[in-house]
Amino acid sequence: MExxxxxxxxxxxxxxxADLITVRGLACLRRCDVVLYDSLTAAQLLEQTPLSCEKINVGKRYAGKAMPQEEINRLLLEKAKEGKVVVRLKGGDPYVFGRGGEEMxxxxxEGIACEEIPGITSAIAAPASAGIPVTHRQCSRMVTILTASSVSGEGKQESLTPIDYKALASLEGTLVILMGxxxxxxxxxxxxxxxxxxxxPAAVIMDGATDRQRSVRATLETLAEAVEKAGLKPPAVxxxxxxxxxxxxxxxxxxxxAGLRVAVxxxxGFSARLAEKLKEQGAxxxxxxxLRAVPTKERLPELDGYSWLCFTSPNGVAHFFSKLREEKRDLRTLSGxxxxxxxxGTKSRLEEYGFYADAMPSVYDADHLGLLVASLAEKEEKILICRADKGSRELTRxxxxxxxxxxxxxxxxxxxxxxxRREAVRNAAEADYLLFGSASGVETFRDGLLEEKTELPERVTIACIGEKCAGKLQEIQLRNPLSGGTLVAEEFTTEGLVRCVINEEKARRTGKDA
Known part of the structure; x- marks a missing residue:
């Protein structure tokens, strides 16, 4: 067999x-076997890959450790020679200072089939997101893009790119400088x-085309001072x-x-769904x-003897159907x-696979799900619960x-x-609200605080998706306070969590007006 x-x-x-990727690029992600990604790609894009996809982080930002380009090339060759569909996912465009040409x-x-799928380069997108067109009929009919960072010498020292600055200064139009x-x-x-x-006129745009975007405008002479005063850091254009x-x-x-910074x-997958709803409200x-959901290696049990399937999360639904495909199980085995x-949320994810739930509790937690299934199932029937390892005991109890x-x-x-998690602990300190969707998330975040030997500022308000999540927060606060204020969503959904924050903001504004 060939x-x-x-x-x-x-x-x-x-x-x-994430939604600035091209349609073709997204299609490749959704069917790849392996993805090699760098630190400037949106995390939500990795959620678009199949659950069985191997994800390899090959790059970090300036001054951080990075996989050598030779090793990246070797991995691309190795995975492709294994007969796999491989995506090398890069921020911006692969051929604009992305070393895509070297990889191609x-x-x-080596005779490996390869195709380049263009992306929107930060040299164009970041200025545009700050309201700066890189060309304009009245004042700029050309644009020059360069990198200000280069590595040279035996010691591989990083320095300002050696270039003919007199020729560069004489150019008309716009200069766009990356890595500078x-x-x-x-x-x-x-x-x-x-x-x-x-x-x-000059400008610097940090974290362009994201919700973290910040920019400074000045003159060429005052730009460095203005940027330092504003505290802007790479990546920036x-x-x-x-x-x-x-x-x-x-x-x-x-x-x-609007105007609030909310950490999720x-x-x-959960964070992306929650983020989308928060952005709709201007946050x-x-x-x-x-947190990442890692599939277990254990095979699914034979399904013949079960009358009920029970799912406790969208992740569970996705991993269940992924295992069915991997194990070549016929969907007809679910008949009856x-x-x-x-x-x-779990109901909606199930419907994406063409299946519709027969039962859903009025209160969306494991305790009420267990009560509902217990009331509907006959004594002789058997239930298959498909969920994360170490799931809530209330369901099985x-x-x-x-x-x-x-x-x-x-x-x-x-x-x-x-x-x-280390990044999350640092970034959450800048938020007005910090949102948790599970007790495990609370506990793991607390571990991150302990590891970094830090605490959240008192001004950060925490919101939890349900009582169990809030209970875990209360339990660990006895040993390590996370913050001064805690909210609990009345409905245990992403919509309920967003509504909880909205209600709190309304109450605060009302209090101020009074």
Missing amino acids: KKKGKVYLVGAGCGE LALQG MHHLKELAGKLMEAGKRGDT IVIGEVAALSLSAGTAQGEL TGTE SVIDCSF MRIAVIGP NLDQAGISYTDFPLYELEADREK
Whole structure:
């Protein structure tokens, strides 16, 4: 039998938010076997890959550890030669200072099929998101893009890119500079020495096209000082030219939560769904997702003897159907089985697979799900519970008390990404609200605080999706306070959590008005 040939796609993720990726790029992600991604790609994009997809982080930001390019090339070749569909996911565009050309040449040299899928480069997207068009008929008919950072010498020292600054300063139009924040003062000085006027409009855009975006406008002469005063850090894009004086942005966000910074925790899937609802209300969302759902290796039990399927999360639904595919189980084996779900989010995910829930409790927690299934199932029937390892005891306790037979099958385990948790702990300190969707999220976040030897500022208000989540918070506060205020959603859904924050803000505004 001829071995299946692999293929590599060099996919540009675009700049900033996940929905700026192209339709073709997203299609590649949704069917790949392996994805190699860098630190500038939106975390939500990794949720678009199949559950069985192998995810490999190959890049970090300036001054951090990064996988050498030779090792990345070797991995691309290795995975493709295994017959796999591989996506090399890059922030921006692969061919704009993304080393995509080097990877393409390495793959072509080994006879590996490879295709480049363009993305929106930060050189264009970041200025645009700040209301700066890089070209404009009245003041800029050309744009020059360069990187200000280069590595040279035996010691591989990083320094300002050696270039003919006199020629650069004489160019008309717009200069867009990437990877230049660590050399901003030196860069501006060289351009002015070469003849660029000090009063030339200039700007820096940090975290462009994201909810964390910040920008500074100044002149070339005052830009470095203005950026330092504002506390802007990489990644950022520098714009020099008359267009930097323009402001064509859409204006301020609208909604009940406009102007608020809300940090969301949990798995990437849960955080993405919650973030979408918060953005609809105008909130600026800080992604603090640090949990990942890792599928267990155990095979599903034979389904013939079960009358009920029971799901406690959207993750459980997705991992169940992924295991069915991997184990080549026929969907017809589910015929005649009734399905119970914990709440609307799980119900909605189930419907994506063409199945509709037979039962859902009025209160969306494990305790009430257990009570409902116990009341509906006959004594001789058997329940298959498909959920995370170490799930809530309330569900099985209610079935035990009713004398209902069940199998509590661990579909996946929740693991903390320690690096992302470290980032989450730092970033959450800048939020007005910190949202938790599970007790495990609360406990893992607390572990991150202890590891970093820090605490949340008292001004950060915590909101929990349900009583169990809030109970865990109360339990650990006895040993390590997380913050001064805690809210609990009345409805245990992402919508309920958002509504909880909205109600709190309304109450605060009413109090101030009074």
